[in-house]
Amino acid sequence: MKITKARLFAFAAATAFITMGNAAFADELSIMASGGAWQDAQRKAWFEPFSKETGIKIVEQEYLGDLGKVKAMVDTGNVPIDLVTVETATVLQGCDAGILERLDYSKIAPREKFIEGSALDCGVGLDAYGDILAYDPNVLKGAPTSVLDIFDTTKFPGKRAMRKFPAQNLEWALMADGVAPADVYEVLATPEGVDRAFKKLDTIKKDIVWWDAGAQPPQLLASKEVVMTTAWNGRIQNAIDKDGAPFKIVWNNQILEYDMIAIPKGAKSPDLAYKYLAYISQPEINARLASYITYGPVRIDAASFVAPDALPKLPNAPDHLTAYLVADTEFWGDYGEDLVKRFNAWLAQ
Amino acid sequence: MSALEPTKLDQPRPSRDWSAADTGTAKSVAAALRRADLGDRLRSLALAAPLLVLLALSFGIPIVLLLSRAVYDPTIANALPQTSQALRGWNGTGLPDDAAFLALAADLRSNQAKGTAYELAKSLNARLPGARSQMLKTVRQLEAADRPPLEVMKAVPFWSAPGTWPVIESGTHSVTSFYLLSALDLRWNADGGIERVPPEQAIFVQVFMRTFFVAAAVMLATLVLGFPLAYLIASVPKGLAAVLIVAVLLPFWTSILVRTAAWTVLLQKFGLVNDLLLWLGAADDRLDLMYSRIGLIIAMTHIQLPFTLLPIYSVMRTIQPSQMKAAYSLGAKPFTAFRRVYLPQVFPGVMAGCLLTFILCLGYYITPALIGGASDQLISNFIASYVNVELNWEMAAALSFILLVFTLALFGIFARILGLDRLKLV
Numbered sequence: 116m117k118i119t120k121a122r123l124f125a126f127a128a129a130t131a132f133i134t135m136g137n138a139a140f141a142d143e144l145s146i147m148a149s150g151g152a153w154q155d156a157q158r159k160a161w162f163e164p165f166s167k168e169t170g171i172k173i174v175e176q177e178y179l180g181d182l183g184k185v186k187a188m189v190d191t192g193n194v195p196i197d198l199v200t201v202e203t204a205t206v207l208q209g210c211d212a213g214i215l216e217r218l219d220y221s222k223i224a225p226r227e228k229f230i231e232g233s234a235l236d237c238g239v240g241l242d243a244y245g246d247i248l249a250y251d252p253n254v255l256k257g258a259p260t261s262v263l264d265i266f267d268t269t270k271f272p273g274k275r276a277m278r279k280f281p282a283q284n285l286e287w288a289l290m291a292d293g294v295a296p297a298d299v300y301e302v303l304a305t306p307e308g309v310d311r312a313f314k315k316l317d318t319i320k321k322d323i324v325w326w327d328a329g330a331q332p333p334q335l336l337a338s339k340e341v342v343m344t345t346a347w348n349g350r351i352q353n354a355i356d357k358d359g360a361p362f363k364i365v366w367n368n369q370i371l372e373y374d375m376i377a378i379p380k381g382a383k384s385p386d387l388a389y390k391y392l393a394y395i396s397q398p399e400i401n402a403r404l405a406s407y408i409t410y411g412p413v414r415i416d417a418a419s420f421v422a423p424d425a426l427p428k429l430p431n432a433p434d435h436l437t438a439y440l441v442a443d444t445e446f447w448g449d450y451g452e453d454l455v456k457r458f459n460a461w462l463a464q
Numbered sequence: 465m466s467a468l469e470p471t472k473l474d475q476p477r478p479s480r481d482w483s484a485a486d487t488g489t490a491k492s493v494a495a496a497l498r499r500a501d502l503g504d505r506l507r508s509l510a511l512a513a514p515l516l517v518l519l520a521l522s523f524g525i526p527i528v529l530l531l532s533r534a535v536y537d538p539t540i541a542n543a544l545p546q547t548s549q550a551l552r553g554w555n556g557t558g559l560p561d562d563a564a565f566l567a568l569a570a571d572l573r574s575n576q577a578k579g580t581a582y583e584l585a586k587s588l589n590a591r592l593p594g595a596r597s598q599m600l601k602t603v604r605q606l607e608a609a610d611r612p613p614l615e616v617m618k619a620v621p622f623w624s625a626p627g628t629w630p631v632i633e634s635g636t637h638s639v640t641s642f643y644l645l646s647a648l649d650l651r652w653n654a655d656g657g658i659e660r661v662p663p664e665q666a667i668f669v670q671v672f673m674r675t676f677f678v679a680a681a682v683m684l685a686t687l688v689l690g691f692p693l694a695y696l697i698a699s700v701p702k703g704l705a706a707v708l709i710v711a712v713l714l715p716f717w718t719s720i721l722v723r724t725a726a727w728t729v730l731l732q733k734f735g736l737v738n739d740l741l742l743w744l745g746a747a748d749d750r751l752d753l754m755y756s757r758i759g760l761i762i763a764m765t766h767i768q769l770p771f772t773l774l775p776i777y778s779v780m781r782t783i784q785p786s787q788m789k790a791a792y793s794l795g796a797k798p799f800t801a802f803r804r805v806y807l808p809q810v811f812p813g814v815m816a817g818c819l820l821t822f823i824l825c826l827g828y829y830i831t832p833a834l835i836g837g838a839s840d841q842l843i844s845n846f847i848a849s850y851v852n853v854e855l856n857w858e859m860a861a862a863l864s865f866i867l868l869v870f871t872l873a874l875f876g877i878f879a880r881i882l883g884l885d886r887l888k889l890v
Binding site: 179181182183184186208210211212213279304313323324325327338339340445448449450452453455456457459460461462463464 | 579580582583585586589590593594596597664665666667670671674732733734754755833837838839841846849851852853854855856
């Protein structure tokens with residue numbers, strides 16, 4: 116093949132274009148989040164406005180929230196991401212294992228401006244979400260008034276779905292067995308308390324379908340596989356608002372948790388990462404996410420910035436905080452692995 | 465018994481041991497041949513060397529390194545050098561002397577200074593649930609330094625609890641049997657013997673049994689479905705056989721995830737299978753096929769069918785129809801001819817197909833995760849959970865090691881029954 120002038124020119128132009136492209140986005144920030152409707156919401160609320168304001172390009176990646184992937188990156192010294200979203204219990208684990216950076220809050224926002232428990236050593240809160248009960252009133256006869264009604268198989272017969280994980284389920288089991296919310300973690304730290312929680316779960320074991328991924332509960336309800344399910348509130352609200360699903364959410368006795376974001380050890384652009392963290396931790400910007408998915412802000416002073424139509428759907432809206440429990444991260448850091456093993460053994464029996 | 469003669473490929477290599485009269489010449493010829501043979505082997509080995517090096521670097525060494533984590537965990541030993549020293553003379557019963565408490569206090573403070581306290585806490589917590597917060601609390605109190613270290617240590621009941629010091633002592637040995645024993649639901653008891661863990665904590669033996677049961681069930685199901693189908697494909701005209709083979713292979717070329725997802729659509733409560741069963745009147749009510757053992761076995765059987773079928777088919781294709789005709793002409797009834805002429809020749813293919821499917825089934829992960837219920841999770845699901853979620857790679861390595869040992873043992877039994885050279889994998 117003859118190299119013609121035209122081809123040479125095209126090649127040179129392409130090269131110049133690529134180089135220019137790189138120059139235009141010299142600053143790149145790589146964020147790994149756990150995908151789905153939640154990542155879409157973050158893109159609209161935070162990624163795109165941040166890029167527009169600062170000229171920093173955001174490269175998105177997705178993962179399942181399993182810290183093993185991050186550990187493999189840190190252990191091999193090849194860390195292609197600057198920020199990673201994690202659950203609260205995972206932050207503690209990653210912090211202990213030395214794979215997440217300890218954060219310097221002077222570069223983000225005053226720590227006392229965050230809701231208690233949402234600004235941790237290795238992770239800063241993004242939003243608050245609720246573990247709630249959801250049902251389809253067309254399928255379920257009667258209306259449950261508390262998440263604990265999932266244990267009442269006489270009043271609400273039929274299959275029910277719960278997350279295949281001990282956290283939340285053990286807390287709800289103890290509360291359904293009469294333990295006051297304030298004492299739940301104290302009781303659960305004793306072997307007798309654990310036995311008691313599992314005994315309560317035993318009473319509905321044969322009626323439970325287990326879910327793993329956050330997208331499953333709305334599917335299980337829609338396919339009528341179950342009559343009620345525990346779920347993350349945003350996933351159910353999303354199905355109601357976007358797909359017109361007839362589901363209802365029960366807030367009473369919800370468990371409140373925080374989504375977190377962290378910097379993995381060995382990240383290539385920690386300065387850009389801090390810039391992003393400082394950006395999203397401003398109260399009016401922290402509140403913006405609620406317009407795209409019904410998860411609440413974690414800045415104490417952000418409530419007034421939440422869009423008025425979004426407010427009543429948030430887990431930390433005043434109406435939803437009559438009876439609730441805040442998940443205890445320290446407890447799950449201590450007993451998580453042991454209880455997961457016990458839970459799996461119990462499942463297999 | 466001509467039918468039982470090994471096929472051409474199975475015949476031993478032509479012997480080089482001439483039992484000629486002139487043994488002297490024969491011996492020197494044999495020696496020369498052996499030398500030439502050795503040269504050939506070395507040359508072919510040299511040709512294969514790049515491949516072997518690649519295999520060792522990218523496959524062998526990483527696996528060995530990962531599996532070594534099952535028995536080698538130096539985190540605690542490295543973090544507690546003074547405590548290791550102080551525990552040398554301890555007899556393992558009761559509490560050690562105050563020197564050990566002081567050594568531990570000093571080790572904890574030096575870990576805090578080096579920034580490794582959290583790693584140590586996590587490692588201790590894996591063996592002793594609840595140790596994490598107790599240790600971190602103690603470290604904070606030691607840092608405060610308003611009381612002598614010994615007083616601080618004695619004031620935290622955890623450090624004087626009966627189970628604590630034996631675990632610390634066992635942690636100071638880098639080579640540990642803790643994880644391998646845990647993978648078999650065993651542990652050391654206080655007297656230094658091995659005992660079963662309490663039933664509410666026992667899990668892995670049951671999961672291993674379940675994994676083998678599911679693998680065996682899928683193997684049998686694919687054999688029952690695959691054998692007649694392979695026979696059909698081998699006996700129809702070429703054009704039709706090609707169409708049938710494509711029909712078998714088409715799903716084989718589709719991603720396993722897609723096929724598994726398709727089964728969830730078919731098997732769910734208001735899915736096609738249940739609709740069909742109700743319409744036919746075969747079932748009175750909708751069956752729970754999703755999240756059940758039977759659904760799992762159905763989906764795995766579909767995915768594994770080509771693996772069992774193809775080796776059987778490849779052997780069947782080589783069998784001449786004239787052999788069966790010859791058997792009939794010698795007076796054999798159809799079943800006798802099948803049993804004594806056909807089956808022995810197909811046997812290596814059947815064994816190869818079954819072995820392939822059985823071993824692949826032992827490693828199934830995605831199908832049990834999506835279609836199986838909570839009590840249908842196989843050992844791979846637990847390994848994945850320890851790698852990805854718990855970050856306890858030692859436990860994952862121990863489970864992998866046990867699975868590998870079982871698989872190799874099984875392969876050994878197959879090879880012994882049949883002989884490796886008779887296994888016809890393709």
